[in-house]
Amino acid sequence: MADTYTPPKVWEWDSESGGKFASINRPIAGATHDKDLPVGKHPLQLYSLATPNGVKVTVLLEELLAAGHTGAEYDAWIIDISEGDQFGSGFVEVNPNSKIPALMDRSGDTPQRVFESGAIMLYLADKFEAFMPSDPAQRTEALSWLFWQMGSAPYLGGGFGHFYAYAPEKFEYPINRFAMEAKRQLDVMERHLADNEWFAGDYSIADMAIWAWYGQLVLGRLYSAAEFLDVASYKNVMRWAEAIDARAPVQRGRMVNRAFGDDLSMQLHERHDASDFDTKTQDKLHVKT
Numbered sequence: 001m002a003d004t005y006t007p008p009k010v011w012e013w014d015s016e017s018g019g020k021f022a023s024i025n026r027p028i029a030g031a032t033h034d035k036d037l038p039v040g041k042h043p044l045q046l047y048s049l050a051t052p053n054g055v056k057v058t059v060l061l062e063e064l065l066a067a068g069h070t071g072a073e074y075d076a077w078i079i080d081i082s083e084g085d086q087f088g089s090g091f092v093e094v095n096p097n098s099k100i101p102a103l104m105d106r107s108g109d110t111p112q113r114v115f116e117s118g119a120i121m122l123y124l125a126d127k128f129e130a131f132m133p134s135d136p137a138q139r140t141e142a143l144s145w146l147f148w149q150m151g152s153a154p155y156l157g158g159g160f161g162h163f164y165a166y167a168p169e170k171f172e173y174p175i176n177r178f179a180m181e182a183k184r185q186l187d188v189m190e191r192h193l194a195d196n197e198w199f200a201g202d203y204s205i206a207d208m209a210i211w212a213w214y215g216q217l218v219l220g221r222l223y224s225a226a227e228f229l230d231v232a233s234y235k236n237v238m239r240w241a242e243a244i245d246a247r248a249p250v251q252r253g254r255m256v257n258r259a260f261g262d263d264l265s266m267q268l269h270e271r272h273d274a275s276d277f278d279t280k281t282q283d284k285l286h287v288k289t
């Protein structure tokens with residue numbers, strides 16, 4: 001194989017390196033500009049975007065509300081990562097890592113910040129004692145799968161998705177490397193779901209977290225890669241993904257903070273009330289196009 005790049009002694013940032021998202025990627029943390037975050041009327045303030053990591057949290061919040069946990073009412077504000085909103089000072093105070101999703105819980109005496117989608121899901125599941133098995137062995141199993149997802153998805157998104165869909169050129173080596181890993185991960189899921197309806201006991205945050213990435217992948221919504229990865233061959237993963245996709249709270253959760261895609265009826269840029277899902281209100285909430 002031809003050697004196309006000889007690394008220099010010390011790496012230097014080439015801000016013109018190309019590829020989708022190249023303009024927002026940088027090797028420095030911290031805020032680039034002053035900008036306060038808006039605060040709405042509910043105790044839970046979510047700052048997010050409907051990427052798979054964002055969808056995990058909005059699906060959980062909609063599931064909690066549908067299950068009768070009225071304390072889970074939330075304002076969802078859009079963070080446009082392509083415009084650099086994640087580098088505003090207010091957002092960096094909630095998530096020093098400058099990535100969506102980020103949550104502020106203002107229900108107590110002191111506002112509590114939570115960042116990292118897995119931590120947010122666990123925080124909400126514990127707060128409302130829902131969508132997490134109470135049996136200690138099953139809870140441990142659910143945590144194992146939740147952390148499996150958190151550790152695995154960067155190979156799917158940052159590895160496979162980046163080189164297959166976003167990189168400025170198609171390079172065989174990384175596409176092969178990460179397609180193999182993505183398919184291995186799907187096979188891990190396939191084998192587990194062959195003997196289990198859900199990942200740990202009943203439907204839980206583990207299912208929601210894994211679905212947002214791998215469920216949406218096999219449903220053909222990520223990276224236009226369903227055929228390339230032959231997702232139809234993972235029959236149990238398909239069965240599980242379709243069952244979750246059919247849930248009304250999941251459909252609502254997918255819409256929140258979505259400001260991309262061709263289907264405008266699936267976009268609810270901000271969510272402040274259950275009635276925002278009504279078409280009329282929704283039109284008003286199409287704040288950006």
Ligand SMILES: N[C@@H](CCC(=O)N[C@@H](CS)C(=O)NCC(=O)O)C(=O)O
Nearest residue numbers: 024051053081099100101116117118
């Ligand atoms: N491990 C983090 C990953 C979050 C993440 O990667 N968020 C992406 C969108 S899916 C983001 O905000 N990217 C903006 C950036 O990289 O500047 C989590 O699960 O919350």
